[in-house]
């Protein structure tokens with residue numbers, strides 16, 4: 660019985676849902692409004708750790724932009740992206756896990772952005788994005804889950820509009836692999852944010868002449 664319980668705990672801890680998301684102090688289910696019921700809500704903890712405004716600025720997000728948030732999870736970052744592109748913009752929030760997108764939906768309803776954000780379940784190897792539609796594609800703490808980063812990034816390139824940007828934001832120890840994969844996939848590094856502690860944000864464009 661004890662062994663079964665231990666296995667169950669490990670299985671829950673290993674869910675790809677969002678290992679990176681800070682939990683509230685009481686370890687309770689996150690509040691989709693981001694408020695939480697502890698001293699500090701999930702959204703506030705997330706914002707302090709991840710500094711979303713840096714990502715928004717690096718990607719040049721502004722009202723009217725069409726953005727894909729890949730591996731959006733429960734939407735703690737998506738809510739910032741939605742706010743940045745409102746009014747007139749749209750966010751396609753993808754994930755391989757339909758259950759987390761239900762959470763994301765609840766968060767967007769609570770924040771008043773459900774008309775801006777479309778949740779989309781995708782296959783692990785497929786970006787699932789329409790060609791030529793996106794001003795920006797954001798991969799926040801997701802590229803390390805891909806079996807083949809380069810193959811995934813190659814498939815995503817046609818979804819960008821000409822001059823569109825792709826950003827990879829992740830913990831610093833993933834930086835070298837992420838940049839090497841993006842360059843191998845035909846992207847060129849145009850900006851990098853290095854002043855979020857323990858993290859990086861690398862912004863790329865598709866190299867001219869890439870098919």
Ligand SMILES: C[S@@+](CC[C@H](N)C(=O)[O-])C[C@H]1O[C@@H](n2cnc3c(N)ncnc32)[C@H](O)[C@@H]1O
Nearest residue numbers: 675676677730731732754755756783799800804
């Ligand atoms: C660590 S969470 C990151 C959530 C959010 N982007 C953030 O920065 O907080 C990783 C998310 O990526 C999703 N994911 C993993 N592999 C994926 C893939 N191949 N395509 C899309 N989503 C994926 C997981 O289900 C999970 O919700």
